[in-house]
Amino acid sequence: MTDKESLDRVDGPEKVAGTATYSAEYRFKNLAHAVLVTSTIAKGEITSMETRKAERAPGVLTVLTHLNAPEIPGNPKAVQPAGRAAVGTAFRLFHDRYIYFDGQPVALVVAETAEKAKYAASLIQVTYQTEKHATDFEANSRHAALPVNIQRSQNSPFKDYERGNPGAVVQAEVKIEATYTIPTQHHQPLEPHATIAVWEGDDKLTVYDKNQVSNLHRETSRRHLN
Amino acid sequence: MKAFQYLRPSKVQDAIRAVGSDPGARFIAGGTNLIDLMKRGIVSPDKLVDINHLPLKKISYQSGRLKIGALALNSEVAAHPAVLQKQPLLAQALHSGASGQLRNMATMGGNALQRTRCPYFYDTAFPCNKRKPGSGCAAVEGINRMHSIFGVEKANATQSCIAVHPSDMSVALAALDAEVIIQGQGGERRIAFTDLHRLPGNQPELDTTLERNELITGFEIPDNDFGMHAHYLKVRDRASFAFAIVSVAAALDVKEGKINAARLAMGGVAHKPWRLFEAERHLLGKPVSEALFRQAAALGMRDAVSFGQNDYKLRMAPNAVVQALLHAAAIE
Amino acid sequence: MNNERIVRGEELENEADFSEERRFFLKQSVAMAGLSFLPVPFVTAAGGGDSSPGNPEPVKVTLTVNGTRHRLAIDVRTTLLDLLREQLALTGTKKGCDFGQCGACTVHVDGQRTLACLSFAIMQQSKKVHTIESLAKNGSLHPLQQAFIKHDGFQCGYCTPGQIMSGVSCIREKKAGSAEEIQEYMSGNLCRCGAYPNIVNAIMEVKNSGSQV
Structure with a gap:
């Protein structure tokens, strides 16, 4: 297309004027503010949590942890095996004392204002029993295995493939052998995660959220809250 | 908070x-x-x-000294005609730091007193002797590619601190023989800028030699003959808005083909702006040449150590010194 | 939950007219951001946890935002960014990193571009603040806002208000003389969608047009 044919984004005027509404920017009366407390280890278990100071901090409405969080009604009823959940099990928030990843939410502080919630969150003390984690991709790649379903599938885009004549390199006059690596790239949009949840009656919850598939998100929320 | x-x-x-x-x-x-x-x-x-x-915001030039109030903003100082004319090295260093917005907010005093950006100082889940004296130094065995190569004993490192002072401005002020004017309850005192920051030793929690109730009120820089033969070279992970991995402030006064005076300071390599006094002395009275600069850089590296991820700095630092000197001498 | 206890800063005095909606919003003095899920790492035994109450008396600040003078009672910890977004409902100024690393919160204070997230509101006493909402005049977008649309200087749009406020300053500071100069003087504004070349083009065009910015 030439410049003349190109289309302006329909959301352009609002975005450049600062009037486009992002997930944290919907306004309601009487909102409480929640701040997550996250794990400082990558693997292990929580041995104790000191939340009393946070609970008593000014403006705090509640502190949720795996010790007091209500069961999520829509979670499957099957009881997990004692101990750490098996690899591949869907992560359950505030479900058990185990740490599965660095930065895992371990407590949620709800308070009257964001400042008060953040301050109270800083008062929570957690002790962990740390286990050895394996997060170095290069160091662990020798343990890698191709998932079974990819090996089986004829059309998997993840299978090794060949084209041209790989044997030609043997006869090549000039050979360059080198290993190329790329640094880790993180998918981190600038807008932080933020969710506003508003009860509109006993059986209707409206969620304002930053996500990529809103209908899927709605269905998941509905299923979990039953 | x-x-x-x-x-x-x-x-x-x-x-x-x-x-x-x-x-x-x-x-x-x-x-x-x-x-x-x-x-x-x-x-x-x-x-x-x-x-x-x-x-404390005034910038002025009087009787051979550039005087800069501690509250003058980094952007004001970097663009001030007297600074550009008398001390272009300082303007270059200030301009290489932070971003347009931050330079409009940051003051001269605050820039000098900024804390290290060591990731372990910033993460309360890890030991850090600077944040919590006696807890240890997670960087010695951890992510230390940004860390010190000077001013710390390797054997003693875990009891000390291998973080670097992050300011570009400080490197220029150290090279330019600036003075710091300090006001306390008892009155005013003046110290050399090179005596403002300290090495970590067994008190890494202290960045500077200031008493707790002392306030920096300004800086003074005496005239010199470096003119435009001064260069601030900054090596960093991206082209702008990043802290130095290695930086060099180099200034030369060349008269009749021979070096009459030289100043060399490095950033990103120690707990304080690092003056290379011995390398400076080596340059005196000698004709300008790349070979001479290499000798000086090698002298400057004599006491360097490294901790694994920052091994590369042992090669990068002397190369940066040579490059900065070549720029300063206008040999490219 | 007793909603009446949720008391945010109180508008003490306000010298300009507001729409009914804005006035209602300010007078109600309610919390406006929702559940903002900002991870706060645990403060373990090694950290600086303390037990002081952290419940300050509100402090008073007077400042002018987009031409309107406000007298407000605020939590002393409130940043200029939170004051704009939560108390004055000016959400065009964005909270990206909240630590001075992304530039999404760029506003003009006394005409100079600064970061609202690294400014305590209480320290803005008597200052004049301008936000992205002040740029459009009489329903017409500012030339740089128009140029961002024309050159497609964004995708998600979250960095855009900060980019535009910074870009206006870049031109006013006479640091938009070339693509290289713009890149250097716009380095404090990150765009994770990668619209940088288009942003540079938008700023170049407005600078070269000689428009009043």
Whole structure:
């Protein structure tokens, strides 16, 4: 297309004027503010949590942890095996004392204002029993295995493939052998995660959220809250 | 963040008294580093004494000295005609730091007193002798590609600190023989800029030699004959808005083909701006050449150590010194 | 939950007219941001945890935002960014990193571009603040806002208000003389969608047009 044919984004005027509404920017009366407390280890278990100071901090409405969080009604009823959940099990928030990843939410502080919630969150003390984690991709790649379903599938885009004549390199006059690596790239949009949840009656919850598939998100929320 | 008491004095002595009388009180100027640290719970003052209303913003040139108030903004100083004319190295270094927005907020005093950006200083889940004396240094065996190669004994490192002082401005002020004017409850004192920051030793929690109730009120830089033969070279992970991995401030006074005076300071390599005094002396009286610069750089590296991820700095640092000197001498 | 206890800063005095909606919003003095899920790492035994109450008396600040003078009672910890977004409902100024690393919160204070997230609101006493909402005049977008649309200087749009406020300053500071100069002087504004070349083009065009910015 030439410049003349190109289309302006329909959301352009609002975005450049600062009037486009992002997930944290919907306004309601009487909102409480929640701040997550996250794990400082990558693997292990929580041995104790000191939340009393946070609970008593000014403006705090509640502190949720795996010790007091209500069961999520829509979670499957099957009881997990004692101990750490098996690899591949869907992560359950505030479900058990185990740490599965660095930065895992371990407590949620709800308070009257964001400042008060953040301050109270800083008062929570957690002790962990740390286990050895394996997060170095290069160091662990020798343990890698191709998932079974990819090996089986004829059309998997993840299978090794060949084209041209790989044997030609043997006869090549000039050979360059080198290993190329790329640094880790993180998918981190600038807008932080933020969710506003508003009860509109006993059986209707409206969620304002930053996500990529809103209908899927709605269905998941509905299923979990039953 | 903890709530704090907020004071806004208009007189220097009132500000100093307010901090001196309360161990939990801190001065705040531009706030670009302190607010960051407060949000992360690294520093939790009971009281903030806002010094922005003190009369310390003036930039002037008098009788052979450039005088810069501690509250002059980095952007103002970097663009000031007297600075550009008399001390272009300082303007270059200031301009290479931070971003347009931050330079509009950061003051000269605050820039000099900014804390290290060592990731372990910023993460309360890890030991850090600077944040919590006696807890250890996670960087020695951890992520240390940004860390010191000078001013720390390898055998003693875990009891000390291998973090670097992050300011570009400080490197230029160290090279230019700047003086720091310090006001305390008892009166004024002056020290060489190179004596403002300290090596970590067994008290890594102390970045500087300032007493708690002392306030930097300004800086003075004496005239020199470097003219435009001064260069600030900054090596960093991206082309702009990043801290130095290695930086060099180089200034030369060349008369009749021979080096009459030389100044060399490095950033990103130590707990303080690192002057290369021995390398400077080696240059004196000799004709300018790349070979000479290489000798000087090698002399400057004699006491360097490294900790694994920052091994590369042992090669990068002398190369940067040579490049900066070549620029300063206008040989390219 | 007793909603009446949720008391945010109180507008003490306000010298300009507001729409009914804005006035209602300010007078109600309620919390406006929702559940903002900002991870706060644990403060372990090694950290600086403390037990002081952290419940300050509100402090008073007077400042002018987009030409309107406000007298407000605020939590002393409130940043200029939170004051704009939560108390004055000016959400055009964005909270990206909240630590001075992304530039999404760029506003003009006394005419100079600064970062609202690294400014305590209490320290803005008597200052004049301008936000992205002040740029459009009489329903017409500012030339740089128009140029961002024309050159497609964004995708998600979250960095855009900060980019535009910074870009206006870049032109006013006479640091938009070339693509290289713009890149250097716009380095404090990150764009994770990668619209940088288009942003540079938008700023170049407005600078070269000689428009009043």
